[in-house]
Amino acid sequence: MKSPILATIIFVAAIGVSSTAQAANSEHLRQLLATKECQNCDLTGAGLVLADLSGANLSGANLTGANLSRANLTGADLRGANLSGAGLFGANLTEAKFNGANLAGADLRNTYLGNAEFTKAYLQGVNFQGAIGIPLQVATPEEFYAWGIAEGQKGNHQQAISYFNQAIAAKPEYAGAYLARGIAKYQLFDRQGAFADAQIADKLFTTQQNGTGTQTAQAFIKELQTPYKENVTTGKASFFDFVSGIGSVLLQFLPF
Numbered sequence: 649m650k651s652p653i654l655a656t657i658i659f660v661a662a663i664g665v666s667s668t669a670q671a672a673n674s675e676h677l678r679q680l681l682a683t684k685e686c687q688n689c690d691l692t693g694a695g696l697v698l699a700d701l702s703g704a705n706l707s708g709a710n711l712t713g714a715n716l717s718r719a720n721l722t723g724a725d726l727r728g729a730n731l732s733g734a735g736l737f738g739a740n741l742t743e744a745k746f747n748g749a750n751l752a753g754a755d756l757r758n759t760y761l762g763n764a765e766f767t768k769a770y771l772q773g774v775n776f777q778g779a780i781g782i783p784l785q786v787a788t789p790e791e792f793y794a795w796g797i798a799e800g801q802k803g804n805h806q807q808a809i810s811y812f813n814q815a816i817a818a819k820p821e822y823a824g825a826y827l828a829r830g831i832a833k834y835q836l837f838d839r840q841g842a843f844a845d846a847q848i849a850d851k852l853f854t855t856q857q858n859g860t861g862t863q864t865a866q867a868f869i870k871e872l873q874t875p876y877k878e879n880v881t882t883g884k885a886s887f888f889d890f891v892s893g894i895g896s897v898l899l900q901f902l903p904f
Contacts, residue, residue: 672714680704702740742781778807782814789819796828805832823852827865834872843872 676689684704691706694714702722709729718738727745732752742762746769753773762781769786776782777795796811812829815822830845846868853861 680706780807780810784814784818787814789815789822789825792818793822793825793828796825796832800828800832800835805835808832809836821852821856823849823856823858823861823865826852827861827868830868839872843869846872 672692672694673690676686676691677694680686680689680691680701681699684701686709687705688708688710689706690710691714692710692712694711696714696716696719699716699719701716701724702720704721704724706729707725707727709726711726711729711731711734713733714731715735716739717735719736720740721736721744722740723743724741725745726749727747729746729749731746731754732750734751734754736754736756736759738758739756740760741756741764742760743764744761745765747765747767748769749766750770751774752770755775756779757775758778758780759776760780761783764781764783766783766786771786774786776787776791777798782792792811792815796808796815799805799811800808809829809832812825812832815825816829819825826845827849830842830849833845834842846865850862850865850869853865
């Protein structure tokens with residue numbers, strides 16, 4: 649006899665499946681929710697929003713178009729699974745295994761990816777915007793840089809710095825990332841850190857004979873060297889107008 653709690657979970661999951669998720673195998677869905685063991689299952693279009701699938705074995709499963717938004721997939725085994733077009737917005741994917749999985753066009757925005765594995769995974773068209781802990785091997789330095797710029801434009805300066813850190817780790821000579829990171833640090837009122845990054849950017853741009861970059865970095869340094877007496881409060885730094893003015897300049901350091 650099924651427990652009332654299990655029956656409720658299965659009922660809620662069932663009514664959460666949208667009209668586009670009718671292809672999901674209901675027996676496989678029940679099996680997954682009851683046991684977290686569903687290798688090679690057909691879960692096409694399944695509605696699994698907020699589902700607790702920590703440690704679940706979904707290797708080889710077909711999750712095409714499934715909605716796993718904000719699901720807990722910590723440590724889940726998704727090796728060889730088909731997640732093309734799947735929605736994983738805000739999901740916890742810490743230590744999840746996606747080795748050999750198909751994630752084409754999947755939505756991984758705002759996910760948590762600490763120690764997640766993506767060896768030989770197909771990642772064409774994956775949206776990693778806002779994700780935390782993206783492994784270096786799954787994105788180019790330029791993509792990390794672009795994500796950092798996007799976060800900075802939204803005022804998420806700490807997240808922007810995290811992306812710039814990854815861009816620099818993957819490409820230590822990426823002058824634009826140093827400059828952008830310096831600006832993000834300044835917006836968090838870390839003048840010392842901003843100055844150090846601006847100096848590195850200036851040196852790299854000069855070595856690379858990038859006139860626009862050198863000019864921008866030197867203008868930044870000049871601003872940082874200019875003393876000011878007013879009290880600094882959030883949103884009131886004197887450099888903010890300058891920062892907004894060079895936002896388009898930072899985008900020029902993208903090669904695409």
